[in-house]
Structure formats: structure tokens, C-alpha cells
Amino acid sequence: MNQFALWCEGRGLSFLPASPDTVVLYVDEEAGRLRPSTLKRRLCGISRIHRLLRHEDPTRDDDVYLAMRRAQRKKPERPRQALGVKTDLLDTLIAACTDDLIGLRDEALLRVGFDTLCRRSELVRLRADDLTTNVRGNFSILVRRAKNDQTGQGRTAPLSTKTSECLRRWLKQTGIERGPLFRPVYDDRVLQRYLDPVVVSRVLKKLARRSAAAEDARTGVSGHSLRVGAAxxxxINGNGILQIMRAGGWRSVAVVARYVENVDLDLWT
Structure with a gap:
């Protein structure tokens, strides 16, 4: 909204409330400089401020919609996808974990993130008291809230045998029974608080630099890599779209299709 206000002031136009014609002019002019995703984010800010102040929302006008369509045609873009951490890269990263408490935490974090397909914000909010033992003797864990589950209905994610064994070692060494499952470790002490979501990215990048992973893996991993790679x-393992949607908590086939579009499948063998 601040960027829009500065643009309007430079042209002697009213920005609050703004007219649809002003927003159309803004989109058409900035489309040559900004990506469509940036413009969309700007419009969200303009819309939100107008609605909070009980003004009519100028971004809902049909002319603004058509201006955004023009901007998207001018600069077509595909969403950039994080490098997927599949099982071979996951094993390489786990092999780079140290033998101390931080290394055990990092291994458990990677294994649980991969098995649950959690976003990094969901992964760091997991709780030890939400672990249950399933019929196979392995852990399952409740993912309480997700980006597309704001009401907190949650989903239950099963964990593999290796992940369950690793998690049991982490819980035994730390004495964690309730509260945050993954916690900061300083001087071999476990703090009584949740990890920051950015730690997931830092752990992946740290292990990638330390490991024998290829250069693209060392530079391409991010906090979203576990979710992408698991999908x-x-x-690759032959699971259908409905199984993948259930595993990752997706509600849209189109979103899952974007996640797996870079999978190298030989369809003609």
C-alpha cells in the first residue's frame, strides 16, 4: 500500500480511497517493471487497507481484473520450485549429521519432515504429546494446523520405522514428553521453546554444504525441499494422486501436479 501511495503522490492522484481507474493505471504502468506476482501482492495490500478503513475496494472492479490479465500476458511466469529432497538426497543429508545432540535433532527433523510432507511452519509446530503408536508399532503424529486448514481440523501423518526409531532416540536423550517436538539446542542443552521456521532452511543448507551432494543440491535446497521431494x-514409487493428496494434506489436484511436474518418469517403457 505504501508503494502505491508513493506512486499516486507522484502523479497527483488520490490513493485513499483510490478509484478503480487509478488502480488500472497503476497496474498498466508498473506491469513493465514488476512481475505479475508482485503486482498481485500489491493489489492485496491496497484491497486490505481499503476494506479495513471501510472504503469500497477498488481492486474488485472488472477493469482491474482485465489490467492484471494484460500484465500476466505481458510477462508470463511459472512458479519457481524448490529443489526436491528425494530419498537418495535425504540419505546423503542424513549421513552428514553429526553424532551429537544437534545432529540427532537434525536427523529427526529431516526424517519427520519428509514422512509428513509438512511445510516448515507446520514442522516446527509439531508437539510431542501429539505422537501416537499405530498398529505397526511406529509413530503417527497429528499435524494440527496447515496453510489450507485454518480451522485446525488437522491430519494424522504416519511415520516410517526408521523415522520412529530416530524419534525415540531423540525423545529419550532429551526427556521430551510434552510441548514442542523440535527445539533449539545450545551447549548440549535443549531449550523449552519451538524452533523458528527459518531453522529448517538453515539445517538443510548446512547439511548440503557438509555432504557429498551435487553442487545443485548444495545451492538449491530450501525449507520447502522436503515437502516437494517427498511428493x-x-x-516415483507409483502412488496415485489421491494418495499423494492425502499424504500432504492437499485439496487441489492442480497444486499437486505442479509439485510433481519435474519428476523424471520414463512413460514409454
């Missing part, structure tokens, strides 16, 4: 691995 791709499920596709």
Missing part, C-alpha cells in the same frame, strides 16, 4: 518420491 516427487511418492510419484
Amino acid at each position: 516427487q518420491q511418492l510419484t
